[in-house]
Amino acid sequence: xxxxxxxxxxxxxxxxxxxxxxxxxxxxxxxxxxxxxxxxxxxxxxxxxxxxxxxxxxxxxxxxxxxxxxxxxxxxxxxxxxxxxxxxxxxxxxxxxxxxxxxxxxxxxxxxxxxxxxxxxxxxxxxxxxxxxxxxxxxxxxxxxxxxxxxxxxxxxxxxxxxxxxxxxxxxxxxxxxxxxxxxxxxxxxxxxxxxxxxxxxxxxxxxxxxxxxxxxxxxxxxxxxxxxxxxxxxxxxxxxxxxxxxxxxxxxxxxxxxxxxxxxxxxxxxxxxxxxxxxxxxxxxxxxxxxxxxxxxxxxxxxxxxxxxxxxxxxxxxxxxxxxxxxxxxxxxxxxxxxxxxxxxxxxxxxxxxxxxxxxxxxxxxxxxxxxxxxxxxxxxxxxxxxxxxxxxxxxxxxxxxxxxxxxxxxxxxxxxxxxxxxxxxxxxxxxxxxxxxxxxxxxxxxxxxxxxxxxxxxxxxxxxxxxxxxxxxxxxxxxxxxxxxxxxxxxxxxxxxxxxxxxxxxxxxxxxxxxxxxxxxxxxxxxxxxxxxxxxxxxxxxxxxxxxxxxxxxxxxxxxxxxxx
Amino acid sequence: xxxxxxxxxxxxxxxxxxxxxxxxxxxxxxxxxxxxxxxxxxxxxxxxxxxxxxxxxxxxxxxxxxxxxxxxxxxxxxxxxxxxxxxxxxxxxxxxxxxxxxxxxxxxxxxxxxxxxxxxxxxxxxxxxxxxxxxxxxxxxxxxxxxxxxxxxxxxxxxxxxxxxxxxxxxxxxxxxxxxxxxxxxxxxxxxxxxxxxxxxxxxxxxxxxxxxxxxxxxxxxxxxxxxxxxxxxxxxxxxxxxxxxxxxxxxxxxxxxxxxxxxxxxxxxxxxxxxxxxxxxxxxxxxxxxxxxxxxxxxxxxxxxxxxxxxxxxxxxxxxxxxxxxxxxxxxxxx
Numbered sequence: 001x002x003x004x005x006x007x008x009x010x011x012x013x014x015x016x017x018x019x020x021x022x023x024x025x026x027x028x029x030x031x032x033x034x035x036x037x038x039x040x041x042x043x044x045x046x047x048x049x050x051x052x053x054x055x056x057x058x059x060x061x062x063x064x065x066x067x068x069x070x071x072x073x074x075x076x077x078x079x080x081x082x083x084x085x086x087x088x089x090x091x092x093x094x095x096x097x098x099x100x101x102x103x104x105x106x107x108x109x110x111x112x113x114x115x116x117x118x119x120x121x122x123x124x125x126x127x128x129x130x131x132x133x134x135x136x137x138x139x140x141x142x143x144x145x146x147x148x149x150x151x152x153x154x155x156x157x158x159x160x161x162x163x164x165x166x167x168x169x170x171x172x173x174x175x176x177x178x179x180x181x182x183x184x185x186x187x188x189x190x191x192x193x194x195x196x197x198x199x200x201x202x203x204x205x206x207x208x209x210x211x212x213x214x215x216x217x218x219x220x221x222x223x224x225x226x227x228x229x230x231x232x233x234x235x236x237x238x239x240x241x242x243x244x245x246x247x248x249x250x251x252x253x254x255x256x257x258x259x260x261x262x263x264x265x266x267x268x269x270x271x272x273x274x275x276x277x278x279x280x281x282x283x284x285x286x287x288x289x290x291x292x293x294x295x296x297x298x299x300x301x302x303x304x305x306x307x308x309x310x311x312x313x314x315x316x317x318x319x320x321x322x323x324x325x326x327x328x329x330x331x332x333x334x335x336x337x338x339x340x341x342x343x344x345x346x347x348x349x350x351x352x353x354x355x356x357x358x359x360x361x362x363x364x365x366x367x368x369x370x371x372x373x374x375x376x377x378x379x380x381x382x383x384x385x386x387x388x389x390x391x392x393x394x395x396x397x398x399x400x401x402x403x404x405x406x407x408x409x410x411x412x413x414x415x416x417x418x419x420x421x422x423x424x425x426x427x428x429x430x431x432x433x434x435x436x437x438x439x440x441x442x443x444x445x446x447x448x449x450x451x452x453x454x455x456x457x458x459x460x461x462x463x464x465x466x467x468x469x470x471x472x473x474x475x476x477x478x479x480x481x482x483x484x485x486x487x488x489x490x491x492x493x494x495x496x497x498x499x500x501x502x503x504x505x506x507x508x509x510x511x512x513x514x515x516x517x518x519x520x521x522x523x524x525x526x527x528x529x530x531x532x533x534x535x536x537x538x539x540x541x542x543x544x545x546x547x548x549x550x551x552x553x554x555x556x557x558x559x560x561x562x563x564x565x566x567x
Numbered sequence: 568x569x570x571x572x573x574x575x576x577x578x579x580x581x582x583x584x585x586x587x588x589x590x591x592x593x594x595x596x597x598x599x600x601x602x603x604x605x606x607x608x609x610x611x612x613x614x615x616x617x618x619x620x621x622x623x624x625x626x627x628x629x630x631x632x633x634x635x636x637x638x639x640x641x642x643x644x645x646x647x648x649x650x651x652x653x654x655x656x657x658x659x660x661x662x663x664x665x666x667x668x669x670x671x672x673x674x675x676x677x678x679x680x681x682x683x684x685x686x687x688x689x690x691x692x693x694x695x696x697x698x699x700x701x702x703x704x705x706x707x708x709x710x711x712x713x714x715x716x717x718x719x720x721x722x723x724x725x726x727x728x729x730x731x732x733x734x735x736x737x738x739x740x741x742x743x744x745x746x747x748x749x750x751x752x753x754x755x756x757x758x759x760x761x762x763x764x765x766x767x768x769x770x771x772x773x774x775x776x777x778x779x780x781x782x783x784x785x786x787x788x789x790x791x792x793x794x795x796x797x798x799x800x801x802x803x804x805x806x807x808x809x810x811x812x813x814x815x816x817x818x819x820x821x822x823x824x825x826x827x828x829x830x831x832x833x834x835x836x837x838x839x840x841x842x843x844x845x846x847x848x849x850x851x852x853x854x855x856x857x858x859x860x861x862x863x864x865x866x867x868x869x870x871x872x873x874x875x876x877x878x879x880x881x882x883x884x885x886x887x888x889x890x891x892x893x894x895x896x897x898x899x900x901x902x903x
Binding site for chain 1: 714758761787823826
C-alpha cells in the first residue's frame with residue numbers, strides 16, 4: 001500500500017469537537033489541514049491550537065471569512081487543498097470534511113478502500129437537469145443569474161433581484177468548456193484531479209465566474225472535476241442529508257446503531273454534545289471492521305419519514321401542532337366509516353344484525369339529542385370520549401374526527417337521522433372516508449308504531465321530513481366527497497336484498513360473505529293507510545316514495561306486480 | 568391582518584409589559600443568584616405556593632433535562648417552600664404576599680422576570696405540577712431540542728397539558744416528598760380533546776381530558792384550557808398574555824401547521840389530580856385567587872364528592888413519549 005488519505009477540515013463552530021476529530025485522524029497517520037473561519041475569535045483559535053498541539057502532520061491554512069452560499073467557502077477549500085498538496089507529498093486522496101463531521105469506520109478501512117480505488121474521485125456530480133434536491137427552484141439559474149445580495153441577511157433583496165433578472169431575461173454566459181454540475185459539498189478527490197483543478201491554466205477565469213454563482217461550494221469542484229477526472233464515482237463518502245428546508249439533519253446519541261449499520265465512512269452533522277457518538281466512533285477498533293460498501297438506505301428512510309411527517313402529516317389527525325385549514329386536511333378523517341340513515345327505523349335489531357353479519361363496530365345514533373349512543377350503551381368510549389351530548393355538541397366535527405382516530409384499525413358504523421343533531425352532516429358529506437346509505441322517509445315507520453296523538457305525529461313528521469329533505473338536497477352538491485347511496489322507503493322495501501348485500505360488501509370488503517340472514521323488517525301493516533292519513537291532514541310524506549302500490553290489495557296493485565317481476 | 572389590528576395588538580403588548588413593570592415592586596428578592604446565569608443557559612420560571620412536598624422531584628426532573636437556573640416567585644407559602652428554595656444553589660427566589668389574581672394569576676410576575684433575565688435564553692415557564700415531555704426526551708437532553716429549534720429558526724415550542732390521574736379515588740394514595748407523581752397518577756385520556764382556533768391571537772384553544780368529562784360534562788365551554796406554549800426563546804418585548812396559553816407578538820402562537828403537516832410539539836404531564844388536589848381546591852376556593860372566581864375549583868369540589876374515580880377502562884397508562892406521539896397528542900415534526 002502506497003500513499004495515504006489526507007483530510008481538509010473546515011471549522012467555524014464547536015471547535016472542541018473539530019480538534020478532537022483532527023487529533024484522531026492525525027494520530028491514525030492521516031495528515032490534516034485545518035481551515036478556521038476568520039470570524040472565530042482569538043481565544044477559541046488559541047484553544048484549538050492547544051488541543052492539537054504536538055501533532056506534526058497537522059497544518060493550518062490561510063484563513064478566509066466564510067459566508068454561507070458564497071465563494072469564500074470555495075476559496076477556503078482551495079487554500080487548504082494547496083497547503084495539503086504542497087506539504088504532504090505522500091497523500092493520494094484528499095478528503096474534504098467539516099468540524100462537525102465524525103468518522104464512522106476505522107481509518108485503516110478507509111485507507112484500504114481508497115487503495116482499492118486508486119484513480120477514482122468520489123464526488124457527487126450531477127447535471128442541473130437531473131438534480132432532485134435543489135430547493136427554491138434555483139438549479140440552472142444558479143449558473144446564469146447574478147447573486148450580489150446575501151440570502152441569509154437580505155432575503156427580500158435577493159428574491160427581488162432574482163425576479164427582476166428573470167423578467168428582463170438576463171443570462172450570464174457560462175465559460176466555454178464548462179458543463180455545470182451540482183453535488184454534495186463533501187468530496188474525496190485524487191491528488192491528480194485536485195492538482196489539475198488547482199493548476200488549471202484557466203483557473204482565474206473559472207474562479208471569476210464562480211464568484212458570482214449561487215452556492216458555489218456545491219458546484220465548483222463538482223463541475224471542474226468533470227473536466228479533469230479520469231474516473232468519477234458520483235457519490236459522496238460523507239453521509240450528509242438535508243431536510244425539506246435545506247438545513248442539515250443532525251445526528252444524536254440515539255442514532256448510534258443506525259450510524260454503525262450504515263457502513264458509511266464519515267457522517268455529518270453531529271450534535272456537538274453527542275458524547276456517546278464521539279466516544280464510540282473516535283477509535284480504530286478493528287472489531288467493527290466489516291469492509292462493507294456504504295449503505296445509507298436506512299438513514300435515508302428515517303429522514304424521508306421525518307420530512308413526510310412535517311409536510312403531509314398524519315391524515316385525519318387534529319392536534320396541537322397540526323390544525324389544517326379547510327381543504328388542506330389531506331383526509332378529513334383517518335379511516336373509512338359508514339353512516340346509516342333509516343335502517344334502524346325500518347329493521348328490528350339492525351345494529352346487532354350488522355355487527356354479526358359484517359363485523360366492525362356498530363353504534364346507535366351517535367348524534368342523538370339526548371346522549372351519544374355508543375355501541376353496547378357505553379358511557380365512555382375509546383380514547384375516553386364521553387357520551388355527554390353537551391361535550392359532543394361543543395365540537396361535533398372534532399368529536400367525529402376523534403372517534404375515527406381513536407378507533408384506527410376497526411371500522412366504525414353508526415346510525416344517523418333527521419331526529420339527530422345535524423351540525424356534523426356537511427362535514428361528513430365533504431369527507432371521502434364517509435359512506436352514507438340513506439332510506440328516505442323511514443322515519444315514518446316508528447311514528448306509525450308510536451301510537452301517539454295524531455296531531456303530534458303529524459307535526460313531528462313534517463319536522464323530520466323538512467330536515468331530511470335538506471340533507472337530500474345537499475347530497476347532490478358539487479362539493480360532496482362522501483360515497484352516497486339513497487333509496488326511497490318504498491323502493492327499498494320492495495327489494496331489500498341487493499342494497500343490504502352491497503352494504504355488507506362495503507363494511508367488510510375482504511371476506512365476500514353472502515347474505516345468510518336478512519334483518520327483520522318491522523311490520524308495515526297499515527303503513528300505507530298511515531301515510532294516506534298524513535296526506536289527508538295536509539302533510540305530504542313524499543320522501544317515503546310511492547307506497548300505495550305495495551300495500552293495497554293485489555287487485556289494484558299492477559305497479560307492485562311489475563316491480564316484483566323486475567326484482 | 569389589518570394595520571389597525573396589528574397596532575392594537577402592539578398597544579396591548581405594551582400594556583402587559585408596563586403592567587409587568589409596575590408589578591415588579593411586589594417582588595422582593597430572597598436569594599438572587601442571577602449573576603450565575605451563563606449565556607446559552609436554559610432557564611426555568613415558575614410561581615409557587617405551598618409546594619414544598621412537590622419541589623424536590625420537580626427540581627431534580629428539570630435539572631436532569633438540562634435546566635441550568637430556576638427563577639421562582641414564592642407567593643406567600645407557609646410550609647417552608649421559601650426556605651427550601653432559597654437553599655438551592657441553582658435557584659433565584661423572589662417573595663411576594665401580593666394578590667395572585669391581581670397579578671393576572673402570576674403572569675405579570677413571570678413577564679417581569681422573563682423580560683429582566685430571560686432575553687436571549689430559552690425559557691421554560693411551568694407550574695410545579697407540570698412536567699415537560701418532548702420528542703426523544705429519553706435520549707436527548709433539552710439543549711438538543713433548543714439547538715435544533717435555533718437551527719430551524721423556531722422561536723416557540725408548544726406542549727399541551729395532559730391531565731394525569733390515578734386508578735381509583737384520587738386521594739387514595741398519598742404522595743411522598745421526592746416521589747415521581749406519575750407512579751400514582753399513571754393514567755390519561757388519549758383522545759377526547761377539542762380544538763378551536765382563536766382568531767384574535769392565532770393560538771389554538773384546546774379543551775378536554777378527564778377534567779372536562781368528569782367536571783364539565785354539562786358546560787364544556789368552561790372546561791380549563793390545555794394549550795400551552797411553555798418554551799420560548801425570549802426576547803425583550805415578548806409578553807405572555809394569559810398564563811402560558813398565548814403570547815404577543817402573535818407570531819409566537821403559530822406553533823401549528825395549517826397546511827396538513829405536523830410541527831414538532833411536546834406535552835406537559837400534569838400531576839394535579841393526586842391527593843394534594845382536594846386540600847388545594849378547598850384552600851383556593853377560600854382564597855378566591857383563581858380564574859373566573861375560582862369557578863373551576865368549585866366545579867371540582869362538587870364533582871369530587873360524587874365521582875372520585877376518573878379512571879375508566881379506556882384510560883391509557885403512560886409509558887413514554889413515543890406512546891404520546893403514536894396517539895397523536897404530540898409530534899416529532901421533522902426532527903429525526
